[in-house]
Amino acid sequence: MRVRIDRKLCDGLANCVGVAPSVFQLDAEHKAIVLDVSSVDEDTLWRAAESCTRSAVILEDDEGNQLYP
DSSP states (O other), rough: OOOEEEETTTTOOOHHHHHHHEEEEEOOSSEEOOOOOGGGGGGHHHHHHHHHHHEEEEEEEESSSSEEE
16 A cells, blocks of 8 residues: 655644654654555554545555545
């Protein structure tokens, strides 16, 4: 599974960081960045994506097909 952030949508609330701090962190612009998706299971990635109030966390399968949102 791939994870990416739509930086235009990210408002820096850090819900994703709260759910999966080994995967996400906020950068100097207070926008989420992706660190290491292999450090958690897919259920955690889904919870992190669903926790984003702006749908800025995008999940894709290994072929690049968007799964969420």
